[in-house]
Amino acid sequence: xxxxxxxxxxxxxxxxxxxxxxxxxxxxxxxxxxxxxxxxxxxxxxxxxxxxxxxxxxxxxxxxxxxxxxxxxxxxxxxxxxxxxxxxxxxxxxxxxxxxxxxxxxxxxxxxxxxxxxxxxxxxxxxxxxxxxxxxxxxxxxxxxxxxxxxxxxxxxxxxxxxxxxxxxxxxxxxxxxxxxxxxxxxxxxxxxxxxxxxxxxxxxxxxxx
Amino acid sequence: xxxxxxxxxxxxxxxxxxxxxxxxxxxxxxxxxxxxxxxxxxxxxxxxxxxxxxxxxxxxxxxxxxxxxxxxxxxxxxxxxxxxxxxxxxxxxxxxxxxxxxxxxxxxxxxxxxxxxx
Numbered sequence: 001x002x003x004x005x006x007x008x009x010x011x012x013x014x015x016x017x018x019x020x021x022x023x024x025x026x027x028x029x030x031x032x033x034x035x036x037x038x039x040x041x042x043x044x045x046x047x048x049x050x051x052x053x054x055x056x057x058x059x060x061x062x063x064x065x066x067x068x069x070x071x072x073x074x075x076x077x078x079x080x081x082x083x084x085x086x087x088x089x090x091x092x093x094x095x096x097x098x099x100x101x102x103x104x105x106x107x108x109x110x111x112x113x114x115x116x117x118x119x120x121x122x123x124x125x126x127x128x129x130x131x132x133x134x135x136x137x138x139x140x141x142x143x144x145x146x147x148x149x150x151x152x153x154x155x156x157x158x159x160x161x162x163x164x165x166x167x168x169x170x171x172x173x174x175x176x177x178x179x180x181x182x183x184x185x186x187x188x189x190x191x192x193x194x195x196x197x198x199x200x201x202x203x204x205x206x207x208x209x210x
Numbered sequence: 211x212x213x214x215x216x217x218x219x220x221x222x223x224x225x226x227x228x229x230x231x232x233x234x235x236x237x238x239x240x241x242x243x244x245x246x247x248x249x250x251x252x253x254x255x256x257x258x259x260x261x262x263x264x265x266x267x268x269x270x271x272x273x274x275x276x277x278x279x280x281x282x283x284x285x286x287x288x289x290x291x292x293x294x295x296x297x298x299x300x301x302x303x304x305x306x307x308x309x310x311x312x313x314x315x316x317x318x319x320x321x322x323x324x325x326x327x328x
Contacts, residue, residue, distance in 0.1 A: 033299060033300060036300050036303060036304075037303055040303050040304060040306070040307035041307070043307045043308075043311055044307060044310050044311055044314070046311075047310070047311030047314045047315055048314055050315055051314050051315045051317075051318035051319065052318070054315065054318070054319055055318050055319060055322040072260070076256065079252060080249075080252070083245070083248055083249065083252060084245075086245075086248075086284070086288060087241060087244075087245040087248075087288075090241040090244075090245075090288050091238075091241065094237075094238055094241065188289060191284055191288045191289050192289075194284065194288075195280075195281050195284050195285075198252075198277050198280050198281065198284075199277055199281075201252075201277075202255060202273050202274065202276070202277040203274075203277075206255050206256075206259050206273050207270065207273060209259065210259055210265075210269060
């Protein structure tokens with residue numbers, strides 16, 4: 001599907017002689033904006049999950065409380081890993097703007113590796129929590145916790161698959177206006193996930209252990 | 211295609227800081243500044259919580275304040291919100307989204323705080 005998209009756009013930009021660059025660019029800019037609107041709706045999704053979390057905060061039904069179970073070293077590592085990966089995805093975009101395909105793919109790979117270590121740290125944390133008696137069905141608090149943090153983790157995992165597929169496309173097609181837009185979008189998505197994590201880190205973990 | 215990339219190389223050499231030319235481009239400098247600011251804004255809450263410097267609502271204000279500041283830093287230095295062209299649709303959509311999020315979060319918290327009676 002992505003490939004056919006590549007072709008049709010390449011065709012349309014070559015076919016119409018008049019103002020081919022302008023119309024082409026407008027389309028890609030429109031797609032960027034469409035993605036931005038998606039990000040805002042995703043923001044609303046996380047907003048509702050945060051609202052639920054804040055409302056249910058403290059309702060542990062006599063079970064384990066967050067301040068007993070949270071282990072900050074892992075969470076701090078996750079935070080700095082995701083922050084660094086947000087930076088490296090920016091470096092990837094810079095390489096792309098210079099036309100440096102190799103650098104672009106390398107920085108994307110580093111970003112994906114950092115993202116993968118984030119996800120594996122989070123999964124380890126979840127497994128440990130469940131072993132210590134805090135599962136998603138334990139209490140209202142832990143339901144809200146796993147839903148909020150898990151939804152973010154799911155977003156990061158999807159971002160990983162997405163980033164890898166874009167790296168494959170870059171290997172095949174190189175940097176053109178379509179792959180360029182895709183890299184811009186995935187890096188926007190990645191920055192967004194970092195922003196959401198900042199709030200998870202602050203509201204869930206920092207305020208949870210305070 | 212070669213033409214495209216050649217043009218882009220030229221572009222990024224031409225304007226250093228203020229080139230809001232096409233999509234969000236940004237420079238290495240802006241990414242590094244954004245990254246350093248984010249590191250500092252993550253370190254501040256960590257320092258406060260791990261060393262019990264502040265307590266209660268003062269700590270909450272500082273924690274949420276640094277989170278919001280970091281959000282702003284990422285918007286400007288990583289997501290290039292400032293470099294958008296004239297009809298600032300992205301900004302408008304963002305403001306609408308933030309308004310909805312504030313309403314949902316603030317409204318839920320407000321209602322549920324006074325729900326304890328029922």
